[in-house]
Structure formats: C-alpha cells, structure tokens
Amino acid sequence: MHAFFTPFGVYPNNAIVGGSGDIAVGAALYKKVNRKDGIVVANIGDASMACGPVWEGLTFATMDQFNELWEGDMKGGLPLIINIMNNQYGMGGQTCGETAGYTIAARIGAGLNEDQLHAERVDGYNPLAVIDAYKRKRKILEEKRGPVLLDVLTYRYSGHSPSDASSYRSKEEVEAWEAQDSIAWFGRELVKAGVATEEQLVGVKGDTINLMESSMKLAIDLTISPRMDMAKYPNLIGEMIFGNESVDRMEDRAPDVNHPMAENARVQQLAKKERFAFDENGKAHSKIKTYAYRDGIFEAIIDRFYKDPTLIAYGEENRDWGGAFAVYRGLTEALPYHRLFNSPIAEAAIVGTAIGYAMCGGRVIPEIMYCDFLGRCGDQVFNQLPKWQAMSGNVIKMPVVLRVSVGSKYGAQHSQDWTALTAQIPGLKVVFPATPYDAKGLMNAALQGTDPVIFFESQRLYDMGEMFHKGGVPEGYYEIAIGEPDIKREGKDVTILTIGATLYRALEAADILQEKYGMSAEVIDARSLSPFNYEPVLASVKKTGRIIISGDASSRGSFMKEMAQTISELAFDDLDAPPVVVGSRNWITPAYELEDSFFPCAEWMIDAIHEKIVPLKGHVVKNNFTSAEQIRRNKLGV
Amino acid sequence: MPKSQFIDPSEVRKAGKITFNPIPVNQYNKTVEEEKANFSNEDLLRIYRDMVVIREFETMLNLIKIRGDYNGITYDHPGPAHLSIGQEAAAVGMAYTLGVEDFIFGSHRSHGEILAKGLSAIAKLSDEQLMQVMESHFDGITFAPVKNGHTGT
Numbered sequence: 119m120h121a122f123f124t125p126f127g128v129y130p131n132n133a134i135v136g137g138s139g140d141i142a143v144g145a146a147l148y149k150k151v152n153r154k155d156g157i158v159v160a161n162i163g164d165a166s167m168a169c170g171p172v173w174e175g176l177t178f179a180t181m182d183q184f185n186e187l188w189e190g191d192m193k194g195g196l197p198l199i200i201n202i203m204n205n206q207y208g209m210g211g212q213t214c215g216e217t218a219g220y221t222i223a224a225r226i227g228a229g230l231n232e233d234q235l236h237a238e239r240v241d242g243y244n245p246l247a248v249i250d251a252y253k254r255k256r257k258i259l260e261e262k263r264g265p266v267l268l269d270v271l272t273y274r275y276s277g278h279s280p281s282d283a284s285s286y287r288s289k290e291e292v293e294a295w296e297a298q299d300s301i302a303w304f305g306r307e308l309v310k311a312g313v314a315t316e317e318q319l320v321g322v323k324g325d326t327i328n329l330m331e332s333s334m335k336l337a338i339d340l341t342i343s344p345r346m347d348m349a350k351y352p353n354l355i356g357e358m359i360f361g362n363e364s365v366d367r368m369e370d371r372a373p374d375v376n377h378p379m380a381e382n383a384r385v386q387q388l389a390k391k392e393r394f395a396f397d398e399n400g401k402a403h404s405k406i407k408t409y410a411y412r413d414g415i416f417e418a419i420i421d422r423f424y425k426d427p428t429l430i431a432y433g434e435e436n437r438d439w440g441g442a443f444a445v446y447r448g449l450t451e452a453l454p455y456h457r458l459f460n461s462p463i464a465e466a467a468i469v470g471t472a473i474g475y476a477m478c479g480g481r482v483i484p485e486i487m488y489c490d491f492l493g494r495c496g497d498q499v500f501n502q503l504p505k506w507q508a509m510s511g512n513v514i515k516m517p518v519v520l521r522v523s524v525g526s527k528y529g530a531q532h533s534q535d536w537t538a539l540t541a542q543i544p545g546l547k548v549v550f551p552a553t554p555y556d557a558k559g560l561m562n563a564a565l566q567g568t569d570p571v572i573f574f575e576s577q578r579l580y581d582m583g584e585m586f587h588k589g590g591v592p593e594g595y596y597e598i599a600i601g602e603p604d605i606k607r608e609g610k611d612v613t614i615l616t617i618g619a620t621l622y623r624a625l626e627a628a629d630i631l632q633e634k635y636g637m638s639a640e641v642i643d644a645r646s647l648s649p650f651n652y653e654p655v656l657a658s659v660k661k662t663g664r665i666i667i668s669g670d671a672s673s674r675g676s677f678m679k680e681m682a683q684t685i686s687e688l689a690f691d692d693l694d695a696p697p698v699v700v701g702s703r704n705w706i707t708p709a710y711e712l713e714d715s716f717f718p719c720a721e722w723m724i725d726a727i728h729e730k731i732v733p734l735k736g737h738v739v740k741n742n743f744t745s746a747e748q749i750r751r752n753k754l755g756v
Numbered sequence: 757m758p759k760s761q762f763i764d765p766s767e768v769r770k771a772g773k774i775t776f777n778p779i780p781v782n783q784y785n786k787t788v789e790e791e792k793a794n795f796s797n798e799d800l801l802r803i804y805r806d807m808v809v810i811r812e813f814e815t816m817l818n819l820i821k822i823r824g825d826y827n828g829i830t831y832d833h834p835g836p837a838h839l840s841i842g843q844e845a846a847a848v849g850m851a852y853t854l855g856v857e858d859f860i861f862g863s864h865r866s867h868g869e870i871l872a873k874g875l876s877a878i879a880k881l882s883d884e885q886l887m888q889v890m891e892s893h894f895d896g897i898t899f900a901p902v903k904n905g906h907t908g909t
C-alpha cells in the first residue's frame with residue numbers, strides 16, 4: 119500500500135482513501151514553482167471523490183490566481199492529471215447508483231472551473247483509449263491549461279481484499295466484465311491485426327510466470343532479501359523518524375524575489391525598533407517602537423526566503439493582508455505570487471499540498487490561522503506529514519514548518535491549545551516559543567531542518583517584546599535547538615514549567631511567591647514539546663524538590679500530564695510532592711470576559727502549590743485544588 | 757482580495773446563465789489496425805506484456821493470500837493485499853506515455869499503477885541509467901537481491 123520508487127517517478131501510495139488527492143496537487147505545485155519538467159498524476163478511486171480533502175485539493179488546484187495573478191512564466195495552470203481509477207465501487211458501496219450522485223464521475227469537472235477540468239470519461243478496458251487520452255491531455259498541460267480530470271472506467275474482479283465475499287455484487291455482473299476482459303480482448307485484437315501470433319502471446323505469459331516465480335523466490339528468501347534486523351539494530355525505525363539534517367537551501371540557485379532584502383520596507387522599519395522590551399531604566403518601550411514576537415518570526419522567514427529558492431509560504435489571507443496576525447506584513451512586496459499566496463479556505467489542502475511539495479524536494483511554510491482549525495487537516499497532520507520520512511526509509515524528506523496560531527479572546531472554537539494532539543503523534547517536531555528571541559531562533563532552526571515541525575504561536579504574544587535575552591533579539595542569524603527548555607528565571611524553592619504563553623503568568627506567580635511568601639520560584643519555559651530534553655527540568659527539581667506544570671490546554675490528556683508523568687518517574691526521589699498540573703478547565707473556552715475562570719493564572723498556580731505541594735503561610739485559597747474536587751470533576755468528566 | 761481586481765457590482769449583478777460544454781464519454785473508437793500507424797508492433801506487444809505482468813503479479817499475491825502458495829512456492833502473508841485484477845488496461849494506459857520525470861501518486865490499490873509506471877520508466881532508461889539508479893537508490897539495498905543470477909526479463 120505504501121510502495122514507492124522515486125527514481126522511476128513512482129511517488130507514495132496512500133492507505134488513506136483520497137490521501138493523494140491533495141498531496142499530488144502539492145507535487146504539481148512543486149513542479150510549476152521550481153520550473154521542473156514533467157507532470158503529476160494523482161491516481162485515486164471513484165469513491166474517494168467524496169472525500170473532503172480531495173475536494174479541497176481540487177479547489178486548490180483550480181485557483182484563478184494561477185492564471186489571473188501569477189506572472190511571467192508562472193502564469194498558467196498546474197501540470198496535474200486527476201486520474202480516477204473508476205472501478206465503480208468503494209469497498210462494498212457502489213458509487214454510481216448508491217453512494218455518489220455524479221452518475222459519471224467526469225461530471226465533477228463541470229463544477230470546478232470554466233474549463234471543466236477538460237474532463238472526460240475514457241474506456242479503461244482499452245489501453246489504447248487511455249493512451250490516446252493521455253497524449254491529448256498532456257498537450258493541455260504543456261499549454262499550462264491544467265489541471266485535467268480523467269474518469270477512467272474500469273472494474274475489479276478481485277474483491278476489495280482477498281477476504282471480501284463480494285456480497286455487494288452479483289456473480290453475473292463479475293462474469294459479464296470478465297467476459298470483456300481487457301487482456302484477453304487486447305490479445306485477440308493484436309492477433310487479428312497481425313501484430314502478434316497466438317504463440318507469441320502464450321510466450322509472454324510463460325515468461326511472466328517465470329519472472330514471478332523467480333522474483334517470489336528471491337523476495338521470500340530471507341538470506342537474499344533480509345528484513346530489517348530489529349534484534350541487531352533495535353533503534354532502526356526510531357532512527358528513521360527524523361532526519362535531523364541541517365540544510366541552508368534545498369536547491370542552489372538564485373531565489374525569485376522582487377527587491378533586495380535591504381530595500382524591504384518592513385526590514386527597514388525593524389532596523390529602527392528596540393530589540394529589548396525595556397530601556398536602561400527598566401521602563402517598557404512604546405508598543406510602536408518595540409521589536410515584537412511577530413517580528414522575530416518574520417525575520418527568520420524573510421531570511422530563509424532569500425536563502426532558499428524553493429521556499430514558499432501560503433495559507434489563508436497570507437498575501438495582501440500579511441497573515442491574520444501581520445507576521446507576513448512586508449513579504450507581499452518582497453515576493454512574487456508563486457512564493458507567497460492566499461490559499462483557499464481549505465486547511466486539508468493547505469497542509470496536504472505542502473506535504474506533496476516537500477516530498478518532491480521543496481521547503482514550505484503552510485499556515486493554519488487558528489489552532490482550532492487543526493481538526494480540518496487531521497489526516498494531513500496525523501497520518502501524512504509525520505509518516506512519510508520513516509515510511510520511505512528516509513528517502514523522502516519533509517521540510518514543512520506548519521505555523522499554527524493559538525487564539526485568545528475568541529471563545530469556544532477559536533481559543534484552544536491543542537498542542538497535545540500533535541505532540542502525541544510520532545514523527546512531528548512540536549515547538550511553542552513564548553518570546554521574540556525564542557520565536558526567531560526556533561523558526562530559524564525549524565527552517566534549517568528537513569523534518570516536519572508544528573510551530574505553535576500565540577495570539578497573546580504577537581505584540582510582546584523581548585524581556586529575557588540580554589541585549590535583545592540579535593539582528594543576525596542564530597538557531598535555538600529544538601527540544602531544549604530554557605530557564606527564564608532562576609529560583610530554588612519551587613519549579614514552574616510552562617508551555618507557551620502561560621510563561622508570563624508563571625512569572626507573575628513567581629513574583630507573588632517571592633513577595634508574599636518568601637519563596638523563590640524557578641520558571642522554565644518548555645519552548646518545545648517534542649523532542650524534549652528533560653535534563654534541565656530534572657536538575658531544577660533536584661534543587662527545588664517541587665514542580666508545577668502549567669499551560670493553556672485543557673488539562674485532561676494534555677502534554678502537561680505527559681510531562682508530569684515523566685517527571686514523576688524520573689525525579690521521584692527528588693520530589694517532596696507529586697508534580698502538579700495547572701492547566702485550563704475541561705470545558706469550552708468561554709468568552710473573553712469569563713476567561714479568568716478557564717485559563718490558568720498566577721492565583722491558580724499559588725493555590726495549587728499551597729493545596730498540593732507545600733502550605734504557604736497565611737495563604738487563603740480562592741480556588742478548589744483539593745483531591746476531593748479533582749475526583750468530583752473527573753467523575754463528571756469536566 | 758487583491759486591489760488589482762475590481763469587483764464591479766453592475767457587472768456581477770447582471771442577469772445571465774452559466775453554460776457547460778458537453779463532457780466526452782468513451783469517445784475513442786479506433787481499432788488496433790488503425791493504431792498501427794501510431795505504434796510499432798513491439799510497442800503494442802509491450803502494452804500487452806505490461807498488462808500480463810500486472811495480472812500475474814496480482815494473481816500471485818491473491819494465491820498467496822487465499823492458498824498460501826503460488827505455483828508450489830509457499831509463503832504466509834498475514835498483511836493486507838488490495839488487488840486490482842481487471843484494471844490492468846487502465847494502469848498501463850495511464851503510464852505508457854509518461855516520462856521518468858513524470859510523477860504518479862496512488863492509493864491502497866496501486867500495484868498495477870506502480871508496475872505500469874516502473875515498466876514504462878525502464879523502457880525509457882538506458883541500461884547505464886538503470887544501473888546507476890539501482891546502485892544508488894537506497895544504497896543498492898533494493899538492487900542486491902536481483903543483482904546476481906536473476907532469471908527474469
């Protein structure tokens with residue numbers, strides 16, 4: 119199911135129905151943007167035409183901007199053929215007549231663009247009819263009038279899998295198709311036309327059987343075709359999960375840009391900004407003068423755009439708008455359309471096409487505007503992005519940095535921190551910087567690698583200046599190693615480990631602990647979720663003997679819980695009390711005005727320390743962190 | 757969104773209708789005799805051969821799955837096998853004209869497409885190029901089993 123052989127142009131097959139429907143679009147985008155020869159064919163089933171991501175891939179592939187806005191040699195359609203292998207069934211559901219409404223799948227083309235995708239139904243029982251279609255459609259692609267949709271009619275006699283009892287179709291139907299079997303028919307035609315003799319055809323069959331027998335013997339002989347030796351190399355699969363490479367550019371050539379970087383208006387503005395949040399008297403600079411978190415991300419990204427000619431970025435409102443949170447402001451002027459563009463509102467296609475683009479050798483930054491929309495690209499983030507490096511034995515690289523912005527003030531469907539969903543999936547690197555210095559350094563590191571990175575940002579942070587790194591955010595290039603937590607404030611009595619924007623509330627808590635209770639807190643910013651180096655945290659716990667872990671995710675099943683469990687196991691002897699998680703409630707995120715009752719704050723952290731770790735003299739709790747309450751909430755599932 | 761594109765209300769509010777062009781269905785109608793002008797006998801026989809290879813390959817997999825042997829060679833394969841027996845003409849037709857630099861992506865039912873594309877690429881590569889591919893891909897690990905004494909074509 120996952121076979122591939124890239125030197126012959128055989129790219130991965132996909133066990134997820136319709137999985138290639140957006141990945142192949144990204145491959146065609148790669149060919150176009152990087153001026154590579156060749157076309158891309160997405161072979162997908164007739165039943166897969168119902169899949170949301172396939173539709174999203176089609177809408178992405180048919181965007182008007184390819185013709186209306188992309189300029190020069192970039193003007194024109196994608197070199198892509200959507201090839202429906204229409205065997206007229208899903209597993210047991212019949213498309214025409216039962217599970218679809220298109221009757222003839224080629225009809226789909228009419229709904230997508232004025233060219234109707236140059237759609238056609240072709241008789242897939244005659245190889246020459248299909249070849250004829252490919253010759254004609256290739257011309258259309260060469261004229262940059264793609265994409266093309268082919269509905270290649272065919273039929274499988276075999277079951278969906280050998281265990282299939284074919285209870286969904288009649289014996290007569292299978293026999294009727296077998297009676298028109300394409301191989302037998304074509305053989306007869308060849309003989310009739312004097313192309314080959316009966317004997318020759320029998321010879322072909324005989325040779326083929328010999329080939330299969332000898333191939334099978336070689337394939338099943340473990341001395342000749344050994345399996346991976348997991349006994350001798352127990353980490354072999356683990357070693358394939360990430361490449362951990364460091365690559366400046368995926369290809370060596372001059373990048374397409376509109377002006378030298380130094381002429382960019384945003385770059386020039388940033389040169390005048392204060393790269394540390396406070397002046398020498400400790401007074402905060404004005405917001406307008408402060409180099410902020412969004413600027414750190416911008417600087418890393420524009421730098422890579424001028425280094426790596428393959429780098430492209432896209433997502434919703436990424437171009438003229440500059441991204442919903444103005445991270446890309448200024449990039450529109452610097453880059454032609456084919457390197458920065460607005461995607462359709464199609465998260466599955468945004469990520470899916472990026473996967474295809476990266477598979478073929480390009481670097482790409484897709485963007486998901488709100489973390490809450492991750493569900494819309496679930497398959498791409500959970501099954502595709504993390505898997506293909508290892509599934510290809512590292513032949514395929516996946517230099518994708520998926521930017522995901524965690525919302526705030528925006529209610530139940532726009533304010534959720536779903537970091538745990540991604541950190542739980544093997545094969546993804548997950549980071550969540552909380553400061554401009556870390557944001558720039560981690561983005562640089564993410565873009566220097568060839569592994570997929572989920573880059574969480576927070577809408578609480580975009581305006582924030584750098585408050586920690588002495589001397590402010592460096593103007594030059596630097597990387598922060600993915601996986602390394604950072605001690606933001608040293609202390610000796612309790613450790614507070616935070617994920618993302620909660621850092622600032624932890625610092626508030628640390629101030630209060632110091633002032634009111636004479637307790638010094640060490641505040642550690644996780645910065646990354648996976649990979650994660652526990653050593654600095656363990657060293658801190660060795661010193662403090664106490665730890666709380668805080669983040670904005672709902673606490674049940676969160677990455678904070680994962681950290682708490684790991685720290686319990688690794689630092690048991692050093693701990694005075696079990697690690698305590700202070701996350702958000704297991705509720706919907708309420709409206710901004712009620713957020714204090716949902717997200718962790720300094721007060722909660724102090725109450726939790728008092729209740730669960732060490733009583734604070736004179737402290738009066740406002741929130742219920744007792745074990746009885748924890749049991750009650752769990753019973754209710756809230 | 758781009759300012760260069762003006763959405764004119766008096767244009768877009770006009771009455772009108774969308775028209776569609778007919779979508780061709782199974783319009784190809786040449787005979788093999790007629791196609792002899794476009795294909796050599798070897799080409800046509802190769803198309804046949806590629807279909808037979810795919811059919812036999814999947815027949816082998818099917819027999820391994822349901823019987824545990826192919827022509828007396830036994831093997832147990834507990835994993836899945838999604839076969840496309842019957843779909844060979846579609847696969848070979850798709851791949852026949854594609855160049856090595858053309859990419860195909862597939863599904864859970866893509867043995868036929870992969871074999872067709874592989875055979876098509878092999879036909880387009882010189883022996884030297886093929887040797888180079890096989891020796892460098894995966895450091896030659898996938899080449900090793902067939903490097904010596906392979907009896908196939």
Ligand SMILES: Cc1ncc(C[n+]2csc(CCOP(=O)(O)OP(=O)(O)O)c2C)c(N)n1
Nearest residue numbers: 133134135163164165166205207208209865
């Ligand atoms: C997302 C997803 N849903 C369901 C399945 C289970 N499944 C495997 S094949 C298949 C039918 C697919 O039909 P079609 O797309 O027409 O391809 P065909 O098998 O006919 O080649 C189904 C439902 C799956 N693999 N992935």
Ligand SMILES: [Mg+2]
Nearest residue numbers: 163164207208
């Ligand atoms: Mg089907």
